[in-house]
Amino acid sequence: MKKQIRVLLAFMVSGVVLTSCTTREVSCTLKGRIHNRNSDTLILKRATDDPRFNQVLIPVRDSAFECTIQISHPEAYELIFKEELERGSWRPVLFIAEKGEISFELYSNPDENKITGRNLNSVLAEYNKEFLDMFRPKADPLNDSIDALFQKNEYFSAEMKMLQSELANAGDNESRMALREKMEDLRSTGNDLSPRAKDLTRQGDSLRAEATRWRYKYIEENPSIVSYYFLLNDLRYLESSQASIKEIKSLYPVFAGRYPKHAYTEIMRSMLEGYDAIKVGGSFIDFSLPDLDGTVHRLSDIIGGKYALIDLWASWCGPCIATSRSMIPVYEEFRDRGFTVCGVAAEIDNTDQMRARIEKEKFPWINLVELDHKNHIWDKYGVSNSGGGTFLMDNEGTILAINPDAEKVREILSEKLKQTF
16 A cells, blocks of 8 residues: 555656657767665666666766667656666656756655756656645655554454464465465455555545546646656556546547657557457457568468467566466367467567577477567557466457466366367
């Protein structure tokens, strides 16, 4: 809850008015100093990219850094301290890449950061101040109350605290898994929190809803690239953003018409297409991609008339590879009964790691390549923020299950294909 409020405050502060979007590349120079922290490298990336890829490493020398990039249009970018990313917890520094020079004063306390530049980042700072002036006085007391509950060990319910204690003393993995399932059941019913914590949660939800309404009023009244970024980010994190898909859909045509050539327009179009189609009972979205030999295949040609599993994965995604590996016995069992698998790997820059992984794992089905997310396949299938996902379909292209494990796939195929014996 406390984390959610602070994420909300950090996420929502940004906004600016921009009336045009150039497609001619221009230079954007970043210059800055770092205060009260020992950091030797910053990571620069587009705000819409995975921080592990498509990144620029910026060396920090004598607490100063400088970097020049080429941009084709104003766009949200992030700076991340490399050591924070490596430990798996980071707070990005959001700014708008625009023509000219942008100056940074970055501190150990992110609230003290100062970013100055030309029109976009100047207005951005004013917007941030207005938002924080309005919502921080409401959020800080909630944060303080939550801190007090944690300090007095009164945040979680008695049932949750008992399970936490048992988990800490569990001697084997099977017991730990069973305890985690019980804890998840408590969370799903809201019984993991004490009465006071539940009350604070309701207050926090109300505050986030109020802030979301405030932000959307701003977005509607100020159609800008930064507003467009907010709209896109809400769609990417729809479950946690408290945004309305209906409102996002209603505002998207305004921005798409205003910035038809901006990258955000194609990304949002793909994600909205996937939101409507990719669900149990929905239909797959067709696409054409090359295999490792460069031969282009259409998905509908591969899976047409068969029960099929679309397996979106990546050579760097351990859980994805484990899932793909688990499907091999299922594929071998049902391949002659009207079932197939189509793998699609999201790779960055080249296919070397993908080729090596396929050779090692011996995946027996066709694997296509989505290089550098050029075709927005992950956006279309609603997995923009993950390594991949699996989608099981019947022989008419209707989605039967999303992210089923191998046993679930076997169970469904045994039932659906039993007439083929």
